[in-house]
Each structure stands twice: as C-alpha cells, then as structure tokens.
Amino acid sequence: MLSEAFVSVLSVRRAEYNAQFSAARRVAPELDEAAFQAFLLTSVEPLVSAVAAVDKAALVEVVDVAYGIGLELLAQRLAGPRAHGPALDNGFQQLFPALAGFIARAPGALLPRLCNALQQLSSVPGARPEEWSRALARLASGAESAEQLLGLGQVLAWLAGLAHYRSGALSLCRSLPPRLVSAAFGVPEVELQATLSRLDRDPWFVPSAPGLGFRVVGSVGSFRGFGGAFLAPPRVARAGQQLFVSSADDAWLLALDAFGCTFHRARPEELAGASFDIERAGVSVDAAQVNAFGQRLPLADKGPVTSVVGNLNTLLFTTAHSYAVNVVALQESS
Amino acid sequence: MAIKGFFTRLSSAPTNPGKPAAARVFDIADLYRGPVAERQAALDAEGLPLDEKLRQAYFWIVNTAIISPHYDIEYNDTPAAAFTLGDSKSQLTLPTAQSYSSFVLLPLLTFATRRKCLFIGGPGRGKTASAILMGVLAGYSVRDVKRAMQHGQPQMTIADLLGNPLPSDLVNAKSMDDIRIAWRKWLGLRVKIIDEYNRIPTRTQSALLTVMGDNYAELLDHIYECPESAWYFTANDDQGGGTYQVIEALRDRIDVVVQALAFNSRFLHDLLLRVEENARPEELVPRQVIFSESEIDRMGEEIRAVELPPEVRRRVEFFSSQFEFCELAAHQFEYKTKDTVRLSGVDWLTVVGQDSGRDRLKDLGCQTKNGLSVRALMTLLHYAKAMAYFRGSPQVGLDDLRQVLPFVLHDKLTPDPDAPFFEAPGNAPLRADRIGWLRRLFDDSAAEYDRLNLDREDPVARLSEQFQLGLNGIGESDVRSRLARIETLIAELARGKKLYGHLYDDLLVLKYLHHRYTNYLRWVATQ
Numbered sequence: 001m002l003s004e005a006f007v008s009v010l011s012v013r014r015a016e017y018n019a020q021f022s023a024a025r026r027v028a029p030e031l032d033e034a035a036f037q038a039f040l041l042t043s044v045e046p047l048v049s050a051v052a053a054v055d056k057a058a059l060v061e062v063v064d065v066a067y068g069i070g071l072e073l074l075a076q077r078l079a080g081p082r083a084h085g086p087a088l089d090n091g092f093q094q095l096f097p098a099l100a101g102f103i104a105r106a107p108g109a110l111l112p113r114l115c116n117a118l119q120q121l122s123s124v125p126g127a128r129p130e131e132w133s134r135a136l137a138r139l140a141s142g143a144e145s146a147e148q149l150l151g152l153g154q155v156l157a158w159l160a161g162l163a164h165y166r167s168g169a170l171s172l173c174r175s176l177p178p179r180l181v182s183a184a185f186g187v188p189e190v191e192l193q194a195t196l197s198r199l200d201r202d203p204w205f206v207p208s209a210p211g212l213g214f215r216v217v218g219s220v221g222s223f224r225g226f227g228g229a230f231l232a233p234p235r236v237a238r239a240g241q242q243l244f245v246s247s248a249d250d251a252w253l254l255a256l257d258a259f260g261c262t263f264h265r266a267r268p269e270e271l272a273g274a275s276f277d278i279e280r281a282g283v284s285v286d287a288a289q290v291n292a293f294g295q296r297l298p299l300a301d302k303g304p305v306t307s308v309v310g311n312l313n314t315l316l317f318t319t320a321h322s323y324a325v326n327v328v329a330l331q332e333s334s
Numbered sequence: 335m336a337i338k339g340f341f342t343r344l345s346s347a348p349t350n351p352g353k354p355a356a357a358r359v360f361d362i363a364d365l366y367r368g369p370v371a372e373r374q375a376a377l378d379a380e381g382l383p384l385d386e387k388l389r390q391a392y393f394w395i396v397n398t399a400i401i402s403p404h405y406d407i408e409y410n411d412t413p414a415a416a417f418t419l420g421d422s423k424s425q426l427t428l429p430t431a432q433s434y435s436s437f438v439l440l441p442l443l444t445f446a447t448r449r450k451c452l453f454i455g456g457p458g459r460g461k462t463a464s465a466i467l468m469g470v471l472a473g474y475s476v477r478d479v480k481r482a483m484q485h486g487q488p489q490m491t492i493a494d495l496l497g498n499p500l501p502s503d504l505v506n507a508k509s510m511d512d513i514r515i516a517w518r519k520w521l522g523l524r525v526k527i528i529d530e531y532n533r534i535p536t537r538t539q540s541a542l543l544t545v546m547g548d549n550y551a552e553l554l555d556h557i558y559e560c561p562e563s564a565w566y567f568t569a570n571d572d573q574g575g576g577t578y579q580v581i582e583a584l585r586d587r588i589d590v591v592v593q594a595l596a597f598n599s600r601f602l603h604d605l606l607l608r609v610e611e612n613a614r615p616e617e618l619v620p621r622q623v624i625f626s627e628s629e630i631d632r633m634g635e636e637i638r639a640v641e642l643p644p645e646v647r648r649r650v651e652f653f654s655s656q657f658e659f660c661e662l663a664a665h666q667f668e669y670k671t672k673d674t675v676r677l678s679g680v681d682w683l684t685v686v687g688q689d690s691g692r693d694r695l696k697d698l699g700c701q702t703k704n705g706l707s708v709r710a711l712m713t714l715l716h717y718a719k720a721m722a723y724f725r726g727s728p729q730v731g732l733d734d735l736r737q738v739l740p741f742v743l744h745d746k747l748t749p750d751p752d753a754p755f756f757e758a759p760g761n762a763p764l765r766a767d768r769i770g771w772l773r774r775l776f777d778d779s780a781a782e783y784d785r786l787n788l789d790r791e792d793p794v795a796r797l798s799e800q801f802q803l804g805l806n807g808i809g810e811s812d813v814r815s816r817l818a819r820i821e822t823l824i825a826e827l828a829r830g831k832k833l834y835g836h837l838y839d840d841l842l843v844l845k846y847l848h849h850r851y852t853n854y855l856r857w858v859a860t861q
Contacts, residue, residue, distance in 0.1 A: 115369075116367055242358075
C-alpha cells in the first residue's frame with residue numbers, strides 16, 4: 001500500500017506523470033502499466049517513505065527523479081516484476097532508504113548513478129551487488145557529502161568484485177576521509193597507510209585476513225554452454241604484467257585480485273608479443289601440484305596442464321579436464 | 335520527463351572511439367555510467383574536447399532531431415559488403431566504419447568552420463529546420479533564430495535586408511554622418527539564415543554579397559561590421575528555378591551544397607510521435623551541445639591545426655590540375671585554359687569540337703566546362719580538415735578529402751553533359767547525380783595518380799622541394815645542373831606528345847623553376 005506521502009505527490013503530479021508514462025510507452029511499447037504500478041508500490045514506496053521521514057520538502061523532487069528512472073529501467077526490463085534480475089529493485093527497497101538523507105539533498109545526482117552502479121555490479125559475473133549494497137548502507141553515515149558517498153561507493157564496488165577498478169579505487173582511497181576508507185577495509189585508522197601501501201604492491205593482500213599467503217584462489221570462467229564465456233578449452237598468455245585468456249577466436253584481458261576477477265575483450269595489439277611463461281623464478285605447475293616459495297600446493301584438478309603463465313603476483317593455468325582457468329596467488333606468507 | 339528525456343538524450347562519449355591507447359586504463363567513474371541517463375545536465379559534457387562535443391551534437395541531431403536515415407558519407411575500415419540491385423545494377427554498400435548523413439554533417443562542419451552552406455531540395459524536407467538547429471547550437475533561442483531568419487521574396491529591398499535610416503535623422507541631418515541607421519538584428523548573429531535565397535531580387539542579392547563576402551553591411555556611407563558567422567541558405571531549386579537568377583558571385587561564395595533527401599516512409603512513427611507529443615526538437619536541444627562563442631573560436635583554431643599530410647595534398651594537386659587546361663584555347667602556353675574560352679565568349683562546343691588529338695574519354699578534364707578556383711580549393715582544404723577533426727583524427731586522410739569533395743565542388747565544377755564520359759555505358763545517371771559524378775571523378779583521378787606511380791616517382795615534386803630549400807649559397811655549377819635537369823625533364827614530358835591537365839601544370843611549374851634559376855644565375859654572375 002502506498003504511503004500518504006507518496007499518494008500526495010502522485011496526486012499533485014498526476015497529469016505530468018500520466019503524460020510521461022504515455023510518452024515513454026510510445027518510445028518503448030513493452031512498458032507495462034501493471035508492472036510499473038507494482039514497481040512504484042514495492043520499490044519506490046520504501047524510498048519515498050524514508051525520504052518523507054527525513055525531509056518532506058524533498059519529496060516531489062525525489063519522486064520526480066525516481067519516477068523518470070523507473071520508466072527508463074522498466075522499459076529496459078532492468079527493474080520491476082519482469083526484470084532480468086532483482087538488483088535494482090533490491091536497491092530501491094533496501095539501499096536507497098538507508099541513503100534517504102543524501103538522496104533527499106541531491107536526488108538527480110545520486111539516484112541515476114546508484115542505479116547504474118547496481119546495474120553494473122549485477123551484470124558482471126562474479127561481482128557481488130548485495131555485498132556492495134550492504135556495505136554502502138552500513139558505512140554511508142560516515143560520509144559527509146554526496147561526493148564522499150559516491151567515492152565510498154566506488155571503493156566498495158572494487159571490493160565487491162569489480163577488480164578492474166582497483167587502480168582508480170586505490171587512488172580514491174587517498175582522497176577520501178581516512179576514517180571512511182579504514183572502515184571500508186575493516187582496519188584501524190592508524191594502519192590505513194600501511195594497508196594502502198601493501199595493497200599497492202600486492203593484489204592478493206586482504207586487509208582483514210593478511211596472512212593468507214601462497215594459495216590456490218579458485219577458478220574463473222567456464223564453458224559457454226553452461227553460461228560461461230569459453231566456446232573452446234581456454235589457453236592463457238601474458239604480455240608484461242597483463243594476463244590474458246583465449247578461447248577459439250576470442251581473447252580477454254583478465255583483471256583479477258583478491259576481491260574479484262573481471263573479463264575484458266582483448267585487443268589484437270595487446271596480445272602482440274604475448275609470452276607463455278612464468279615470470280617469477282622457482283614457480284612451477286605439474287599435474288598434481290603448484291610449487292613456489294618452497295611449498296607445494298595440491299590441486300583439485302589433476303588433469304594434464306594445457307597452458308600456464310604467471311606474472312610477478314599471479315599464476316594462471318588450464319588443464320585438459322576443465323574449461324576453467326585456475327588462479328594461484330603468488331604471495332609469500334608474511 | 336520521459337518524452338523530454340527521449341528528445342534530449344545524448345550519445346555516450348566517446349562517440350567515435352579511435353584507436354585506443356596502448357595501455358588499457360579502466361576509469362572508475364564508469365561505475366556510475368550506464369542505462370540510466372544522467373539527471374544533472376552538463377555534468378558529463380563539461381571538459382569534453384570540442385571535437386567530442388561536435389560529435390555529440392551530430393549524433394543528437396541524427397538520432398533525435400532530424401529523421402535522416404541516409405548514411406551517404408561512407409567510411410570503411412574493412413571491405414564493405416556490397417549488393418547489386420535492380421535492372422540498372424545499382425550498388426548498395428554497407429559501410430564498416432562510422433558513417434554519416436551529409437544533410438546533418440556538412441551543415442555542422444559549416445557551423446564549426448563558420449562558412450556557408452546551401453540546402454537544396456523540395457519543400458518540406460527539413461532544410462529550414464536544420465538551419466534553425468544550427469542557430470540553436472550557437473546558443474540562440476529558437477525565437478531569436480526564427481526572427482532573425484531572412485525570408486527571400488520578390489519585394490525584398492536592401493532596407494529590408496540591412497536596415498533603415500532613422501526617419502527623423504533623414505529630415506534633420508546636415509551630413510550623412512548625422513544619419514543614424516537602425517541595423518537589422520540578424521546582422522549581429524553568429525549564425526545567419528537566408529531562406530529561399532533564390533527569391534531575392536538581384537539588386538538586394540548584391541547587398542547580400544557584400545555582407546557575405548566582406549562581412550560588413552553598408553548603408554548611406556555607414557558601415558556595420560558583422561561578427562564571423564556561419565551562413566545557411568535554402569533553395570527549393572538550385573538550377574535557376576527561383577524567382578530570380580542567383581548572381582554568380584553569390585553562388586561562388588557558397589562553400590558547400592547539401593541536398594535534403596526524401597523522407598523514408600518507414601520512419602512515419604517518429605513523425606507520429608512528434609505530432610502526438612507536440613514535440614519540437616529544436617526547442618529541446620540539450621545544453622551540453624550548445625557552443626559558446628569562445629568555443630566556436632577555439633574549434634576553428636583546432637580545425638585549422640589539423641595536419642594535411644604532403645601525400646594527401648599531392649592528390650588534391652593532381653586532382654585539381656585536371657580541369658583548367660584547354661589545349662585549343664590559346665597559342666600561348668599560359669593561356670591554354672577554359673577560363674580563356676569563357677572570357678572570350680567563343681562557343682564552348684566549337685572549341686571542344688576541334689579537340690581531336692586526345693582520348694576525351696580518358697581525360698578527366700574533358701568532363702568539365704571549367705577549372706577549380708582558388709576559393710574552391712581553399713574551401714576544400716578547410717572542410718577536409720573539419721571532417722578529419724570531426725572524426726577525431728589529427729590529420730586529414732584521403733577518405734576525408736574524398737567525402738567532402740563532392741559537397742564542396744557541387745556548384746564549383748560544371749559538368750559538360752556532352753562529354754564522351756557521360757555517353758559511356760552506365761554513366762548517363764551521373765549527369766543528374768552531381769555528388770556521385772564528383773566522387774567518381776576523384777576516384778578516377780586517384781586511380782590515375784596511382785597508375786602514374788606519382789607517390790614514388792614524381793620528379794617535378796623533387797625539383798620543387800629542392801627549390802623550396804632556398805637558393806642561398808647555391809653555386810653556379812649547381813644551378814646550371816638544375817637547369818639542365820629541368821630542360822631534360824621537359825623534353826621527357828614532351829616525348830609523350832599528348833597534353834593533359836596535370837602535365838600542363840607540371841610544365842608550368844618547370845618553366846617557373848627554370849626562370850627562377852635563370853634569374854638567380856644572372857644575379858650570381860654579377861657577384
């Protein structure tokens with residue numbers, strides 16, 4: 001049931017909203033009236049109620065923006081009952097009410113961006129939008145402005161699996177309030193500089209679990225028939241410190257660290273001069289184990305190794321038994 | 335907001351992703367970009383390079399404002415798929431690189447370079463609407479642009495066009511200086527629109543010519559200096575079908591001609607949307623794509639800074655050298671030009687009829703009745719640079735030149751419909767298709783340039799480059815050797831017996847070099 005606050009805004013703006021809906025449906029005929037009503041009721045309502053509780057004067061602007069965004073999202077089936085996934089609806093229902101104070105002050109600046117971030121997190125395999133939402137809702141009270149909130153969101157997006165933003169996020173960490181960043185990493189503020197220095201050097205360092213060391217992190221990718229990216233058994237390669245995986249006629253650049261792994265289409269020039277070796281001395285893989293730093297790690301996948309490469313921090317290998325790429329963190333135990 | 339959002343939505347930057355940088359950089363700001371459009375206008379557009387802004391403007395116009403699904407400016411980075419259709423074996427090609435609609439792009443390049451564009455085409459095809467959009471891009475309101483638009487009509491006087499002396503001053507003035515002029519406001523705008531310019535009486539056209547050519551207006555000895563402007567003209571019929579014949583000097587000052595192509599009926603639903611929503615795209619131009627005066631100034635400078643590589647310049651030289659030469663126009667070598675025939679008033683067909691020595695089908699110069707003016711060549715270079723700039727390229731490519739050339743030379747090169755080329759099988763439609771003919775002309779010229787292997791073997795270019803290094807310190811023996819080389823080269827060229835336009839230009843250059851060296855030799859002898 002719609003709250004009184006929401007009903008009052010909808011009543012005041014009824015003609016405008018109806019016109020917007022009709023116009024949007026002409027552009028996107030698949031926009032469904034019942035689905036949109038359901039979206040307003042289940043997803044926008046919690047935000048409106050939360051905003052009404054903090055700042056009634058902002059209600060009209062917030063509803064204006066949320067209504068317009070809702071039309072865009074439902075037209076693309078990104079939210080509402082017929083959406084491809086629940087991320088955006090969850091955002092409206094759980095995250096946005098927690099950020100009501102910020103959204104009330106700048107709905108036009110925040111809502112589209114937060115929706116885009118949620119959409120990106122939910123569309124990248126392996127990323128964790130729920131973790132991002134929970135962390136942002138938990139830590140938002142430490143931000144003093146919408147800009148700080150957005151910066152915090154970017155750092156948390158990296159920690160929630162968007163590994164390709166690692167470099168940008170680490171730079172951002174140095175411009176955000178230390179209190180906010182140390183809370184994001186779960187470390188005391190006094191240890192923040194040391195943590196950031198270590199993160200700069202070591203992609204496998206986890207601030208909340210610093211002693212993990214040399215380990216098999218897991219595997220990434222799978223056969224296209226099972227929803228993965230690989231049409232044929234993958235092979236790995238490297239160009240400098242960049243790691244690549246190819247399968248049939250496709251190739252990807254892998255951005256990976258302790259928090260996630262993302263695939264990005266490789267350009268031919270990036271693969272020019274690629275090598276197929278292990279840069280770090282003393283590291284090797286055989287059918288049953290990985291050897292490095294005087295340790296032997298047993299492997300669950302005991303198939304013949306079909307390709308193996310490694311840069312200074314990471315070892316990748318594939319076997320004849322799987323379409324996955326195995327990832328090993330070359331991190332010396334501290 | 336939804337329908338307004340539809341009309342004000344911009345394409346995401348970069349609109350023409352070029353070759354990416356070697357090292358891949360992931361921008362964390364991308365986290366907040368995605369399917370939901372930004373609500374804070376101009377948030378992303380600020381700080382965009384101007385070429386990107388220009389592309390954003392282009393894509394906003396073609397995707398939203400003007401329904402023009404005609405991608406006639408085709409670029410390919412891999413071979414294009416081509417299909418042969420119909421009895422006439424028409425070719426439909428599917429370009430593989432970002433391609434453009436000339437009806438939108440050329441006016442936009444005109445806006446960026448502040449030159450002059452003529453829209454031609456039947457009534458109701460969006461010529462005036464496009465011109466108005468250009469005014470709005472310059473930051474004027476739709477109302478101001480419409481009010482400032484000059485509508486050509488048979489009764490239009492110079493006063494209608496430029497302004498009036500104040501009546502009280504006319505009575506009381508003791509001298510011309512005392513008469514104040516109420517100048518028309520459109521003269522001060524940076525985008526000037528003359529609707530149906532071929533309905534303006536000839537005398538008023540002359541006043542317009544002064545404003546166009548010299549950028550000032552004159553009334554009763556008073557001068558109004560106009561700002562640098564982009565000009566847009568419209569005409570329903572460019573072939574003399576207006577109320578008045580357009581004076582040649584005025585036509586010659588128009589830099590590009592673009593044709594408004596027919597409406598594609600498959601896009602009727604877009605028209606329906608506009609009717610039902612009462613939407614006028616020109617009133618919904620996103621402010622991210624509106625250019626300030628300083629931005630247009632800067633854009634002009636950036637366009638001029640786009641490099642034209644020597645190998646591309648040589649192609650222009652070779653192309654332009656084909657047309658002015660007319661072997662039977664005069665006895666003296668320098669006067670063997672089509673302009674000599676034109677000035678003499680001798681019948682063109684009489685002169686052409688005597689030309690029996692050459693292969694008139696092969697000679698590209700035989701397809702035209704005139705050559706290229708300096709103004710036309712400068713315009714061509716300017717638009718080629720603008721095209722490269724628009725595509726985000728630091729230098730002009732041959733394709734850029736090829737694409738703008740037909741629109742620049744549309745009214746500059748006059749075809750000779752009686753030329754053997756147009757009689758050849760399959761070429762008859764090119765009598766009507768000026769754009770297609772000019773593009774073919776350039777392609778044939780490029781093929782001839784390649785056949786002659788001029789990129790590698792161009793002795794005239796080598797001699798010119800040698801001369802460009804300067805004469806200071808060159809000894810007498812060196813000069814004599816260079817003179818001998820020039821004479822040998824002329825003799826070699828003469829051995830071919832047939833004279834073509836490009837040879838004519840080369841021979842005149844050799845004569846020029848020979849004379850400069852001869853003069854220098856005389857001076858050296860006195861030292």
